Amino acid sequence: MEVLIAATAEEAATFAAEAVLDGLRSRRSGDNVLGVATGSTPLGLYAELAKAVERGEADFSTTTAFALDEYVGLEGTHEQSYRQTLVTELCNVVGLPESRLNTPDGYGDSEAQIRAQAAAYDAAIIEAGVDVQILGIGTNGHIGFNEPGSSLRSRTRIKRLSTQTRVDNARFFEGPDAVPTHSVTQGLGTILEARRMVLVATGSKKAAAIAAALEGPLSAACPGSVLQLHPDAVVVLDEAAAAGLK
Ligand code: F6R
Numbered sequence: 001m002e003v004l005i006a007a008t009a010e011e012a013a014t015f016a017a018e019a020v021l022d023g024l025r026s027r028r029s030g031d032n033v034l035g036v037a038t039g040s041t042p043l044g045l046y047a048e049l050a051k052a053v054e055r056g057e058a059d060f061s062t063t064t065a066f067a068l069d070e071y072v073g074l075e076g077t078h079e080q081s082y083r084q085t086l087v088t089e090l091c092n093v094v095g096l097p098e099s100r101l102n103t104p105d106g107y108g109d110s111e112a113q114i115r116a117q118a119a120a121y122d123a124a125i126i127e128a129g130v131d132v133q134i135l136g137i138g139t140n141g142h143i144g145f146n147e148p149g150s151s152l153r154s155r156t157r158i159k160r161l162s163t164q165t166r167v168d169n170a171r172f173f174e175g176p177d178a179v180p181t182h183s184v185t186q187g188l189g190t191i192l193e194a195r196r197m198v199l200v201a202t203g204s205k206k207a208a209a210i211a212a213a214l215e216g217p218l219s220a221a222c223p224g225s226v227l228q229l230h231p232d233a234v235v236v237l238d239e240a241a242a243a244g245l246k
């Protein structure tokens with residue numbers, strides 16, 4: 001695992017963009033496949049990728065993207081859906097066509113239908129082969145929406161959101177009670193199949209989760225610790241997020 005500690009969150013975004021572009025360049029043939037995350041952390045990274053596009057150093061017009069997760073019960077057209085968030089915060093920023101953005105479908109008439117959609121999404125990810133997976137980490141150590149207790153080999157599935165995650169994400173809704181209770185998330189086993197991981201964490205609220213993920217035991221209690229199993233994981237931190245490391 002490579003751990004890069006930047007002086008500031010802005011510098012972390014530039015380091016992370018380099019790690020992402022480097023990983024995409026190493027693809028031998030065919031169009032790039034990028035795994036993308038939602039949330040506040042990757043916004044600086046997406047802005048840096050956009051600058052690389054402006055400089056002529058990157059082009060996402062033929063990149064295929066797969067999102068990590070989506071809320072159950074929200075249609076992909078819903079304003080608070082992760083799909084719409086990614087259209088605004090990623091596609092429109094880096095020039096990735098919306099038609100090339102794949103997101104889990106957490107909307108359906110029945111649980112069985114959503115389960116089937118999750119299995120089909122997992123199969124599509126494996127078929128495409130993700131070159132680089134961008135990750136953030138929750139304050140409880142989750143990656144994607146794999147909350148503590150997730151199987152280290154899990155596949156894309158329905159997952160109940162923890163109270164802490166619903167409180168953390170309440171800022172995007174009218175309050176914690178308005179945050180959906182479940183998500184469809186890529187499993188830890190699915191995520192680990194990407195050729196490179198680039199996890200970004202900034203701010204002191206992430207320090208404990210980062211210490212547990214990087215230096216704690218490999219454990220379902222901290223899903224982010226699965227990065228310890230990956231042969232090409234790059235972790236980019238600012239000093240505040242790195243403060244708990246020994
Ligand atoms: C989002 C995702 C989550 C977030 C995590 C951190 O697609 O998979 O694991 O990366 O909740 O969110 P922020 O960056 O908002 O602190």
